Amino acid sequence: MIEAPALRRLLVVDPCDDCHRLLPGLRAVGWDVDSCTLENATERTCDVGLFRLQPFHLERPEAVKELISRSGTEWIAVLNQEVLRLQNVGDFVCEWFFDFHTLPFDVSRVQVTLGRAFGMARLRGQGTVHIDQPEHELLGDSKPIRELRKLLSKLAPTESPVLIRGESGTGKELVARTLHRQSQRHSKPFVAINCGAIPEHLIQSELFGHEKGAFTGAHQRKVGRIEAANGGTLFLDEIGDLPLELQANLLRFLQEKHIERVGGHQPIPVDVRVLAATHVDLEAAIEKKLFREDLYYRLNVLQVITVPLRERHGDLSMLANHFSHFYSQETGRRPRSFSEDALIAMGKHDWPGNVRELANRVRRGLVLAEGRQIEARDLGLISQHITATPMGTLEDYKTRAERQALCDVLNRHSDNLSVAARVLGVSRPTFYRLLHKHQIR
Numbered sequence: 001m002i003e004a005p006a007l008r009r010l011l012v013v014d015p016c017d018d019c020h021r022l023l024p025g026l027r028a029v030g031w032d033v034d035s036c037t038l039e040n041a042t043e044r045t046c047d048v049g050l051f052r053l054q055p056f057h058l059e060r061p062e063a064v065k066e067l068i069s070r071s072g073t074e075w076i077a078v079l080n081q082e083v084l085r086l087q088n089v090g091d092f093v094c095e096w097f098f099d100f101h102t103l104p105f106d107v108s109r110v111q112v113t114l115g116r117a118f119g120m121a122r123l124r125g126q127g128t129v130h131i132d133q134p135e136h137e138l139l140g141d142s143k144p145i146r147e148l149r150k151l152l153s154k155l156a157p158t159e160s161p162v163l164i165r166g167e168s169g170t171g172k173e174l175v176a177r178t179l180h181r182q183s184q185r186h187s188k189p190f191v192a193i194n195c196g197a198i199p200e201h202l203i204q205s206e207l208f209g210h211e212k213g214a215f216t217g218a219h220q221r222k223v224g225r226i227e228a229a230n231g232g233t234l235f236l237d238e239i240g241d242l243p244l245e246l247q248a249n250l251l252r253f254l255q256e257k258h259i260e261r262v263g264g265h266q267p268i269p270v271d272v273r274v275l276a277a278t279h280v281d282l283e284a285a286i287e288k289k290l291f292r293e294d295l296y297y298r299l300n301v302l303q304v305i306t307v308p309l310r311e312r313h314g315d316l317s318m319l320a321n322h323f324s325h326f327y328s329q330e331t332g333r334r335p336r337s338f339s340e341d342a343l344i345a346m347g348k349h350d351w352p353g354n355v356r357e358l359a360n361r362v363r364r365g366l367v368l369a370e371g372r373q374i375e376a377r378d379l380g381l382i383s384q385h386i387t388a389t390p391m392g393t394l395e396d397y398k399t400r401a402e403r404q405a406l407c408d409v410l411n412r413h414s415d416n417l418s419v420a421a422r423v424l425g426v427s428r429p430t431f432y433r434l435l436h437k438h439q440i441r
Helices: 017-028 055-059 062-071 089-096 107-125 143-155 172-181 200-208 244-256 282-287 293-299 316-326 340-348 354-368 394-413 417-424 428-437
Strands: 008-013 031-036 048-052 074-079 099-102 162-165 190-194 233-237 273-278 302-305
Touching: 008 017, 008 107, 017 031, 017 107, 048 062, 048 107, 062 089, 074 089, 074 107, 099 107, 143 172, 143 302, 162 172, 172 190, 172 233, 172 273, 200 244, 244 293, 282 293, 316 340, 316 354, 316 394, 340 394, 394 417, 394 428, 417 428
Parallel strands: 008 031, 008 048, 048 074, 074 099, 162 273, 162 302, 190 233, 233 273
Antiparallel strands: none
């Protein structure tokens, strides 16, 4: 039985008369053609797009950029001589379109270009996942992230304080926002304060507020962060940096459920759920008398530990593609995929700054990329310092190499384990056995 050729969907946006005359011939060679206005284009799906580019599109390009970014496919610009003479048309077309055609059409050339664009769109779509979710979603499909989401769904409905621990850049504030969003307090305020980013002499006023005339410069009453969070969630980031005097005040609030503004004497009842986060060893800080033990036990009723990016096997390429789309509008550039060299370089990098570092490197890559893909050098990963590995037995070296091979192949083929197994030259059962041996996924 002969398999039918794949359906090729072509969307023509704002078609001109020349476009309309072209369409019957394209339908005759197998294209499923649809047309619409730019206003309705984001509601349509297609494999390739044909776009009639006009001067006002270059003056107000936001709608064109959004269409191309959201469609995830290849677009061909159609230009007349008037548009060709415009100053910035070349840069705009090169950045956002796969190719262009000038009017009148060369029918045979259009058909070849559409075929190439269709092939490129299919190739770009393989392994590229664009997740259209809110910024505060915890993205990823690795075992640690799945377990983290499951844990948060259990902790969110409770009213107990939660201490969130983990390295810098691992998404501790995202965890806090997820707990708030899934809680009964989701419609009330979520107020975050970084205890390490506010000057020590201002923290008291920031947390508890002050009355008019409480100190020099207090020209009016100020509501503090705790009071502003009434009914909702208060997130205390970098709680380990809170001065001892303020730790005592915070402890009193947690015990008595009311505050007093600086310069005030009237107790103000406040109902908040407190979430705290830290990347420092609070137990060591307690031993050094830098953190109150009684406050520690008040905050550490429930605990969440975020996972560093280097242990989230298989999430790297998904997150990188997500950030490529997320930052494309900010940088004014089309979302780009990553070259094979870039993926390998990312897989070998230790990511000491975790997800925050990945986001910043992808943002940098979008700005610096000159081709249609982001290269390793665009990410700042081209020159890697080789560090000496401690000596060990031959079996130690074999174990490390085996685990590294698994991690590398999962970073590139986590969506298809059969392909991952074939890349390593092992059977699928053997591949699963190795994953279990090294406790991956």
